[in-house]
Amino acid sequence: MTDTLMLMVVASFEWPSLNPNDYTRAEMLNLLVTAMVAGLRQYYWILTLRLSIQWFPNINPYIHPMYSLLHATDFFLKEFDDIVPTVLGMDMSSMCAFIFLEWIIRTLESITFTEPPIF
Template identity: 35%
Template sequence: MYLLTNTLVTFITIYTYILIIRVLLTWFPNIDWYSQPFAAISQITDPYLNLFRSFIPPLGGIDISPILAILLLQVAGSLIGGLPGAFAYY
Protein backbone atom coordinates (compact mmCIF):
# COMPACT_ATOMS: atom_id res chain seq x y z
CA MET A 1 0.00 0.00 0.00
CA TYR A 2 2.85 2.34 0.86
CA LEU A 3 4.50 1.84 -2.54
CA LEU A 4 1.28 2.65 -4.37
CA THR A 5 0.57 5.83 -2.41
CA ASN A 6 4.18 6.95 -2.64
CA THR A 7 4.15 6.41 -6.40
CA LEU A 8 0.90 8.36 -6.79
CA VAL A 9 2.19 11.27 -4.69
CA THR A 10 5.42 11.34 -6.71
CA PHE A 11 3.45 11.31 -9.98
CA ILE A 12 1.22 14.15 -8.77
CA THR A 13 4.27 16.17 -7.73
CA ILE A 14 6.00 15.71 -11.09
CA TYR A 15 2.79 16.50 -12.98
CA THR A 16 2.33 19.65 -10.91
CA TYR A 17 5.84 20.78 -11.84
CA ILE A 18 5.08 20.13 -15.51
CA LEU A 19 1.90 22.21 -15.21
CA ILE A 20 3.84 25.06 -13.60
CA ILE A 21 6.41 24.92 -16.40
CA ARG A 22 3.56 25.02 -18.93
CA VAL A 23 2.03 28.08 -17.25
CA LEU A 24 5.37 29.88 -17.11
CA LEU A 25 6.04 29.14 -20.77
CA THR A 26 2.75 30.76 -21.79
CA TRP A 27 4.23 34.08 -20.73
CA PHE A 28 6.50 33.90 -23.80
CA PRO A 29 4.28 34.40 -26.87
CA ASN A 30 6.99 33.51 -29.39
CA ILE A 31 7.21 29.84 -28.29
CA ASP A 32 6.32 27.41 -31.06
CA TRP A 33 4.05 24.87 -29.34
CA TYR A 34 4.40 22.51 -32.33
CA SER A 35 8.13 21.93 -31.84
CA GLN A 36 9.73 19.68 -29.23
CA PRO A 37 9.90 19.76 -26.21
CA PHE A 38 7.00 22.20 -26.09
CA ALA A 39 4.68 19.91 -28.06
CA ALA A 40 5.26 17.11 -25.54
CA ILE A 41 4.49 19.41 -22.61
CA SER A 42 1.35 20.56 -24.38
CA GLN A 43 0.20 17.00 -25.11
CA ILE A 44 0.78 15.99 -21.49
CA THR A 45 -0.97 18.94 -19.86
CA ASP A 46 -3.75 19.96 -22.27
CA PRO A 47 -6.17 17.07 -21.55
CA TYR A 48 -6.13 17.84 -17.83
CA LEU A 49 -6.32 21.61 -18.30
CA ASN A 50 -9.15 21.29 -20.83
CA LEU A 51 -11.30 19.74 -18.10
CA PHE A 52 -11.11 23.03 -16.20
CA ARG A 53 -11.22 25.26 -19.27
CA SER A 54 -14.58 23.76 -20.19
CA PHE A 55 -16.29 25.36 -17.18
CA ILE A 56 -13.94 28.26 -16.28
CA PRO A 57 -13.87 30.80 -19.12
CA PRO A 58 -10.89 33.14 -19.48
CA LEU A 59 -11.40 36.35 -17.53
CA GLY A 60 -10.18 39.40 -19.42
CA GLY A 61 -8.08 37.20 -21.70
CA ILE A 62 -6.37 35.51 -18.75
CA ASP A 63 -6.80 31.76 -18.33
CA ILE A 64 -7.16 31.03 -14.62
CA SER A 65 -7.99 27.34 -15.06
CA PRO A 66 -4.39 26.23 -14.25
CA ILE A 67 -4.76 27.73 -10.78
CA LEU A 68 -7.70 25.46 -9.99
CA ALA A 69 -6.01 22.52 -11.73
CA ILE A 70 -2.84 22.86 -9.64
CA LEU A 71 -4.87 23.43 -6.46
CA LEU A 72 -6.84 20.24 -7.07
CA LEU A 73 -3.62 18.29 -7.66
CA GLN A 74 -2.15 19.63 -4.43
CA VAL A 75 -5.26 18.62 -2.46
CA ALA A 76 -5.26 15.17 -4.04
CA GLY A 77 -1.56 14.74 -3.27
CA SER A 78 -2.11 15.77 0.34
CA LEU A 79 -5.04 13.40 0.76
CA ILE A 80 -3.22 10.49 -0.85
CA GLY A 81 -0.03 11.31 1.04
CA GLY A 82 -1.92 11.11 4.30
CA LEU A 83 -3.16 7.58 3.59
CA PRO A 84 -0.02 5.59 4.56
CA GLY A 85 -0.07 7.01 8.07
CA ALA A 86 -3.73 6.12 8.45
CA PHE A 87 -3.03 2.45 7.70
CA ALA A 88 0.20 2.21 9.70
CA TYR A 89 -1.59 1.09 12.85
CA TYR A 90 -3.61 -1.69 11.25
Protein backbone atom coordinates in the same frame (compact mmCIF):
# COMPACT_ATOMS: atom_id res chain seq x y z
CA MET B 1 41.91 -3.04 -8.38
CA THR B 2 38.77 -1.09 -9.21
CA ASP B 3 36.83 -4.28 -9.98
CA THR B 4 37.53 -5.74 -6.54
CA LEU B 5 36.64 -2.43 -4.91
CA MET B 6 33.37 -2.36 -6.86
CA LEU B 7 32.60 -5.95 -5.85
CA MET B 8 33.24 -5.09 -2.21
CA VAL B 9 30.87 -2.12 -2.38
CA VAL B 10 28.15 -4.15 -4.09
CA ALA B 11 28.59 -7.07 -1.68
CA SER B 12 28.37 -4.80 1.37
CA PHE B 13 25.14 -3.17 0.21
CA GLU B 14 22.02 -4.93 1.40
CA TRP B 15 19.56 -5.02 -1.47
CA PRO B 16 15.86 -4.81 -0.61
CA SER B 17 13.80 -7.90 -1.15
CA LEU B 18 11.80 -8.09 -4.34
CA ASN B 19 9.59 -10.90 -3.12
CA PRO B 20 6.07 -9.54 -2.51
CA ASN B 21 5.52 -12.09 0.26
CA ASP B 22 8.16 -10.33 2.37
CA TYR B 23 6.00 -7.21 2.71
CA THR B 24 2.75 -6.69 4.56
CA ARG B 25 -0.34 -5.42 2.81
CA ALA B 26 -0.02 -2.07 4.60
CA GLU B 27 3.58 -1.62 3.46
CA MET B 28 2.64 -2.35 -0.14
CA LEU B 29 -0.30 0.08 -0.03
CA ASN B 30 1.92 2.76 1.53
CA LEU B 31 4.44 2.19 -1.25
CA LEU B 32 1.69 2.53 -3.85
CA VAL B 33 0.48 5.81 -2.34
CA THR B 34 4.05 7.13 -2.17
CA ALA B 35 4.58 6.27 -5.84
CA MET B 36 1.34 8.02 -6.77
CA VAL B 37 2.39 11.14 -4.86
CA ALA B 38 5.79 11.13 -6.57
CA GLY B 39 4.16 10.81 -9.99
CA LEU B 40 1.69 13.60 -9.28
CA ARG B 41 4.50 15.85 -8.01
CA GLN B 42 6.36 15.29 -11.28
CA TYR B 43 3.21 16.09 -13.23
CA TYR B 44 2.80 19.25 -11.13
CA TRP B 45 6.26 20.44 -12.26
CA ILE B 46 5.54 19.51 -15.87
CA LEU B 47 2.35 21.57 -15.67
CA THR B 48 4.28 24.46 -14.11
CA LEU B 49 6.85 24.35 -16.89
CA ARG B 50 4.16 24.27 -19.57
CA LEU B 51 2.30 27.27 -18.16
CA SER B 52 5.53 29.19 -17.61
CA ILE B 53 6.54 28.70 -21.24
CA GLN B 54 3.24 30.20 -22.40
CA TRP B 55 4.30 33.56 -20.96
CA PHE B 56 7.10 33.89 -23.52
CA PRO B 57 5.75 34.74 -26.98
CA ASN B 58 9.04 34.00 -28.77
CA ILE B 59 8.96 30.29 -27.79
CA ASN B 60 7.07 28.24 -30.33
CA PRO B 61 5.02 25.65 -28.40
CA TYR B 62 4.38 23.57 -31.53
CA ILE B 63 7.92 22.32 -32.05
CA HIS B 64 9.05 18.97 -30.67
CA PRO B 65 10.14 19.48 -27.04
CA MET B 66 7.42 21.99 -26.22
CA TYR B 67 4.70 20.15 -28.11
CA SER B 68 5.16 17.09 -25.90
CA LEU B 69 4.48 19.32 -22.88
CA LEU B 70 1.32 20.59 -24.53
CA HIS B 71 0.20 17.09 -25.38
CA ALA B 72 0.92 15.79 -21.85
CA THR B 73 -1.00 18.55 -20.06
CA ASP B 74 -3.84 19.57 -22.37
CA PHE B 75 -6.18 16.77 -21.35
CA PHE B 76 -5.94 17.82 -17.68
CA LEU B 77 -6.36 21.54 -18.33
CA LYS B 78 -9.29 21.07 -20.74
CA GLU B 79 -11.32 19.49 -17.95
CA PHE B 80 -11.24 22.81 -16.10
CA ASP B 81 -11.93 25.01 -19.16
CA ASP B 82 -15.59 24.03 -19.22
CA ILE B 83 -16.09 24.24 -15.46
CA VAL B 84 -14.44 27.56 -14.60
CA PRO B 85 -15.74 30.69 -16.37
CA THR B 86 -13.55 33.56 -17.54
CA VAL B 87 -13.52 36.29 -14.89
CA LEU B 88 -12.88 39.87 -16.10
CA GLY B 89 -11.12 38.53 -19.20
CA MET B 90 -8.80 36.26 -17.22
CA ASP B 91 -8.82 32.50 -17.62
CA MET B 92 -8.79 31.07 -14.10
CA SER B 93 -9.01 27.42 -15.13
CA SER B 94 -5.26 26.78 -14.89
CA MET B 95 -5.17 28.18 -11.36
CA CYS B 96 -8.07 25.92 -10.38
CA ALA B 97 -6.24 22.96 -11.98
CA PHE B 98 -3.18 23.69 -9.82
CA ILE B 99 -5.30 23.97 -6.69
CA PHE B 100 -7.07 20.69 -7.47
CA LEU B 101 -3.79 18.88 -8.18
CA GLU B 102 -2.23 20.19 -4.97
CA TRP B 103 -5.32 19.10 -3.03
CA ILE B 104 -5.05 15.58 -4.45
CA ILE B 105 -1.33 15.42 -3.59
CA ARG B 106 -1.84 16.61 -0.01
CA THR B 107 -4.75 14.23 0.49
CA LEU B 108 -2.67 11.28 -0.69
CA GLU B 109 0.24 12.36 1.52
CA SER B 110 -2.00 12.23 4.57
CA ILE B 111 -3.00 8.61 3.92
CA THR B 112 -1.08 5.95 5.82
CA PHE B 113 -2.07 2.33 6.09
CA THR B 114 -1.43 0.33 9.24
CA GLU B 115 -1.90 -3.29 10.13
CA PRO B 116 -4.87 -4.13 12.33
CA PRO B 117 -3.96 -4.95 15.92
CA ILE B 118 -3.63 -8.62 16.79
CA PHE B 119 -5.40 -9.58 20.04
